[in-house]
Amino acid sequence: MAYELYYWDGIPGRGEFVRLALEEAGAKYLDVVRTSHGMSAMMEYLRGKHGYLCTPFAPPFLKDGDIIVSHVANILHYLGPKLNLVPKDEKYRIFAHGLQLTIADFVMEAHDTHHPISTDDYYEDQKDEAKARTEAFLKNRVPKFMGYFDRIIEGNPASGGYAIGGALSYVDLSLFHVSEGLAYAFPRAMKNFDSSFPRVARLRDMVRDRPNLNAYLKSDRRLAFNQSGIFRHYPELDQDPGRTGIR
Amino acid sequence: MAYELYYWDGIPGRGEFVRLALEEAGAKYLDVVRTSHGMSAMMEYLRGKHGYLCTPFAPPFLKDGDIIVSHVANILHYLGPKLNLVPKDEKYRIFAHGLQLTIADFVMEAHDTHHPISTDDYYEDQKDEAKARTEAFLKNRVPKFMGYFDRIIEGNPASGGYAIGGALSYVDLSLFHVSEGLAYAFPRAMKNFDSSFPRVARLRDMVRDRPNLNAYLKSDRRLAFNQSGIFRHYPELDQDPGRTGIR
Numbered sequence: 001m002a003y004e005l006y007y008w009d010g011i012p013g014r015g016e017f018v019r020l021a022l023e024e025a026g027a028k029y030l031d032v033v034r035t036s037h038g039m040s041a042m043m044e045y046l047r048g049k050h051g052y053l054c055t056p057f058a059p060p061f062l063k064d065g066d067i068i069v070s071h072v073a074n075i076l077h078y079l080g081p082k083l084n085l086v087p088k089d090e091k092y093r094i095f096a097h098g099l100q101l102t103i104a105d106f107v108m109e110a111h112d113t114h115h116p117i118s119t120d121d122y123y124e125d126q127k128d129e130a131k132a133r134t135e136a137f138l139k140n141r142v143p144k145f146m147g148y149f150d151r152i153i154e155g156n157p158a159s160g161g162y163a164i165g166g167a168l169s170y171v172d173l174s175l176f177h178v179s180e181g182l183a184y185a186f187p188r189a190m191k192n193f194d195s196s197f198p199r200v201a202r203l204r205d206m207v208r209d210r211p212n213l214n215a216y217l218k219s220d221r222r223l224a225f226n227q228s229g230i231f232r233h234y235p236e237l238d239q240d241p242g243r244t245g246i247r
Numbered sequence: 248m249a250y251e252l253y254y255w256d257g258i259p260g261r262g263e264f265v266r267l268a269l270e271e272a273g274a275k276y277l278d279v280v281r282t283s284h285g286m287s288a289m290m291e292y293l294r295g296k297h298g299y300l301c302t303p304f305a306p307p308f309l310k311d312g313d314i315i316v317s318h319v320a321n322i323l324h325y326l327g328p329k330l331n332l333v334p335k336d337e338k339y340r341i342f343a344h345g346l347q348l349t350i351a352d353f354v355m356e357a358h359d360t361h362h363p364i365s366t367d368d369y370y371e372d373q374k375d376e377a378k379a380r381t382e383a384f385l386k387n388r389v390p391k392f393m394g395y396f397d398r399i400i401e402g403n404p405a406s407g408g409y410a411i412g413g414a415l416s417y418v419d420l421s422l423f424h425v426s427e428g429l430a431y432a433f434p435r436a437m438k439n440f441d442s443s444f445p446r447v448a449r450l451r452d453m454v455r456d457r458p459n460l461n462a463y464l465k466s467d468r469r470l471a472f473n474q475s476g477i478f479r480h481y482p483e484l485d486q487d488p489g490r491t492g493i494r
Contacts, residue, residue, distance in 0.1 A: 036329035052402030070345035118383035136365035155299030
């Protein structure tokens with residue numbers, strides 16, 4: 001039976017981290033909200049029509065038979081062994097999950113660069129605060145998080161340039177997406193991304209060149225970054241590299 | 248062998264969610280940083296001295312033998328079955344983990360009420376923005392998250408008033424802590440917390456009255472809320488209930 005992914009249509013958003021895993025593995029899945037009546041099907045779950053174990057707080061969530069899994073990191077922790085995208089050993093699975101949760105925190109911080117005050121209001125209503133938050137994000141937070149992941153890849157005793165062990169994992173796919181998102185949102189600030197975080201950059205390129213991923217990226221299943229997602233390009237928020245911590 | 252919890256001393260912070268689980272279960276554990284040389288022991292892990300699988304991004308992390316588990320939700324997912332604080336059935340474990348990740352998101356939002364611009368700067372340098380963010384938090388976000396948890400408890404077919412099944416889980420302990428944190432930080436705004444979220448309030452009281460928890464709360468192992476943690480009481484951020492969504 002095919003997996004069912006429930007996520008808003010029109011943006012890559014948090015759903016993209018799950019799509020990348022399913023696509024890389026060649027798994028059968030339905031991107032439910034992009035089918036007819038998909039939106040109302042998703043809303044039924046969110047409104048609790050399918051019972052309390054099947055009432056997630058928010059998308060994305062994954063349906064596998066009668067199991068509903070919510071939150072990106074939970075979904076990837078669940079799918080990892082099934083899609084062969086994480087080592088089977090418990091110690092590695094736990095480590096991978098910790099890395100993915102660190103990525104989740106970073107994604108929330110990336111989102112809050114354009115919504116530092118209220119997620120229920122427009123960006124235009126919190127533009128000055130967004131500038132201040134973005135400045136701190138580019139100066140301190142990107143170097144802290146990306147520097148960490150670069151050290152993790154460097155410290156991996158298995159050769160190959162992956163985050164975990166000697167093969168591709170869902171963490172690598174997520175790091176690819178985060179790197180692409182940063183480059184889309186802040187092209188000026190990320191000018192020296194590759195020299196600042198060479199191992200993350202090399203991993204990003206390795207992921208992009210994988211046959212399944214590459215075919216997906218060229219397909220119409222892949223949604224482009226745009227002004228409604230997590231990573232948004234507002235030129236007025238972007239900065240010269242010299243003012244950031246990515247030099 | 249005793250579990251080792253690594254977390255900053257001096258605040259309940261994110262470490263408290265783990266402490267509550269260990270204390271309720273009567274598990275043997277060492278709150279490492281509160282012992283002599285504990286801080287340098289923690290820093291060794293963060294600096295990667297124990298190998299890359301044992302290099303968390305940030306505290307809290309748990310050591311169990313040669314396994315290091317980082318992030319609160321990951322730790323509780325790991326400890327849950329061992330401490331008998333989650334049903335063994337996979338479907339329930341996944342659901343519990345999803346709820347805990349929702350709590351993690353809420354905790355980050357609670358933190359950002361006093362640090363909406365930069366976590367590396369002082370509250371005093373972002374006071375106006377903190378007021379605006381807190382207003383949105385109390386108006387929209389607290390009702391959205393706490394209303395969700397209230398509906399989950401209500402929808403639980405097992406009687407008992409718990410979030411998951413018919414017995415206490417780590418999610419209940421975390422909801423207790425979040426409720427206490429909100430009451431500490433925003434005593435005025437939370438005046439109608441109990442009537443707005445009656446099931447969460449009842450659960451909070453049930454947890455507080457459990458013998459192990461109650462003994463812990465009265466002990467010196469319990470750190471009081473203060474002005475350096477997630478939940479901080481700044482009177483100027485608090486609001487009249489009428490201006491919030493908790494009425």
